[in-house]
Amino acid sequence: MEITQAPPRAELVRRASELVPLLREKAVWMDENRQLHPDVIEAITDAGLLKMRVPVRYGGYESDMGTVVDVLAELGRGDGSTAWTVAVWSISTWLTGLFPDEVQDEVFSTPDVRVCGILSPGAMAVPTEGGYIVNGKWSFNTGAQQSTWNTTAAVTPVEGGGFAPVMLAIPVADLQIVDDWHTSGLRGSGSITTIAKDLFVPAERALPMGPVLQGQHRSKLNANAPIFNAPFMATACSIVSAPALGLALAAKDAFLDRLPGRKITYTSYENQSEAPITHIEVAGAIVAIDEVRFHAHRAADLLDTKSRAGEPWTLEERARIRLDLGAACQRAEEAIGILANASGGSSVYRDVAIQRIRRDVQVLNLHAILHPNTNLELYGRIVCGLDANTLYV
Missing domain, CATH: 1.10.540.10 (Acyl-CoA dehydrogenase/oxidase, N-terminal domain)
Incomplete structure (x- = not known):
């Protein structure tokens, strides 16, 4: 190797x-x-x-x-x-x-x-000799058509009734593809739907999600590697804060690139860059972008520090990663909104980047794991002494 x-x-x-x-x-x-x-x-x-x-x-x-x-x-x-x-x-x-x-x-x-993945359990995995028979579908399966493997979630029956979540490793070639990704934003991600129909998955390719969410796994050779010594949700949430930061920085670039020589129509401003409102908007957007960066880096720093030290995570620390994710997405959308609103009517054309950036960040904020209010509520519940109302923390 x-x-x-x-x-x-x-x-x-x-x-x-x-x-x-x-x-x-x-x-x-x-x-x-x-x-x-x-x-x-x-x-x-x-x-x-x-x-x-x-x-x-x-x-x-x-x-x-x-x-x-x-x-x-x-x-x-x-x-x-x-x-x-x-x-x-x-x-x-x-x-x-x-x-x-x-x-x-x-x-x-x-x-x-290239391995794509879905966290939401959209299928049933019924135990059978040597593994599971899987039936179900997963929407929002980003990059599936351009991936080789899919780590995807399902539920499986447990003794005494009820179900437990499991993560399955499945070759994409074993799944049916439904090309249904016709959306307003993040269109290039190809987040289509995949379907499993009477699909056999070997037992070794099924990973119980309960231990994974707590930072436990079945790999012996990765047991001492710092990056694998972390809870799943903290890792995933820290990673997906980065596109929000990138989009906010892209909006700043796109706005400033188009600024020279632009005027404010129906006003006396021949140069938008000379208008006080522009100065206020740009400065406000940059403050919001700095806040996106702060939250993305605070989450990453906490994860790296605890992973290297092998320290256990408290519930509040895990929820704070989700707080940082929600705040990063919220501030990114605010920054991009300011700059998009200041970009004028010509910015609606498809070859002007700011309109696509705005559509992308709007879709990002609608994702169930990234949704700012959901993440803020979760952290607030825990700070107020209540239990988490989700397994995904």
């Missing part, structure tokens, strides 16, 4: 930054074709960005969360759908590292394998 020296954070961020022009060039194509452009996937692969959450024994980098967040934010400066898709691949790749080692051998035998 290949052991690779992980590039330092600055090097990986530099590689991601160099892809921004390509992502912006292909953004309209990806928006219209509802998937990532092949050149974009090739460039991300060549830059080694798919290796960030791969175990080192398979040639991966086992990058810390701070690195992952900074890299994904740079991708988001180029295109929101790309950042979101790579974020999902990063989470699902990391999750694969929690499965038994023989399952990892199978998945990571494909170099630069």
Whole structure:
């Protein structure tokens, strides 16, 4: 097995930054074709960005969360759908590292394998000899058509009645594809629906979700690796805060790029850049962007610190990661809204980036895990002495 020296954070961020022009060039194509452009996937692969959450024994980098967040934010400066898709691949790749080692051998035998994933249990896994028979469907399956494996959630009956959630590792080729991703934003992510029909999944490719949510797993070889010594939700939520940061930075770039020479129609301002309202709007947006960065980095720093130390997590700490995620998404939408509203009527054309950035962040904020009010309520409940009203913390 290949052991690779992980590039330092600055090097990986530099590689991601160099892809921004390509992502912006292909953004309209990806928006219209509802998937990532092949050149974009090739460039991300060549830059080694798919290796960030791969175990080192398979040639991966086992990058810390701070690195992952900074890299994904740079991708988001180029295109929101790309950042979101790579974020999902990063989470699902990391999750694969929690499965038994023989399952990892199978998945990571494909170099630069792309693993998509779904957290919501959309199927039933009925025990049978040697494994499970799975039936069900999963919507919002980001990047599935451009992935090889899918880590996807289901429920399985347990003794005494009731059901328990499990995570399954399934080759995408075993799933039916429903090309139904016709949406207002994050269109390039290709988050289509997949269906399993009487699909047999071997027992070793089923991972009980209860222990995973608490940071326990079945991999012996990854047991001492810091990045795998973390709860699932803290890891996933920290990662998906990065596209929000990237989109906010993209909006700032897009607005300032178009600012020179623009006037404010039906006013005496021949240069929008000279109007006091513009100064207030730009400064307010930058304050909000700084807050996005703060929350994304605070979550990443907490996760990296506790993972390296092998410390247990309190319920309040896990909920605070979700608080940071919700706040990052909320502030990103606010910043982008300010800049989009100041961009004028011409910004509605499809080749003007700010309208796509705004659509992308609106969809991001509607995601059940990213929704700001849901995350704020969860943290507030716990601070007020109540139990969490969800397993996903």
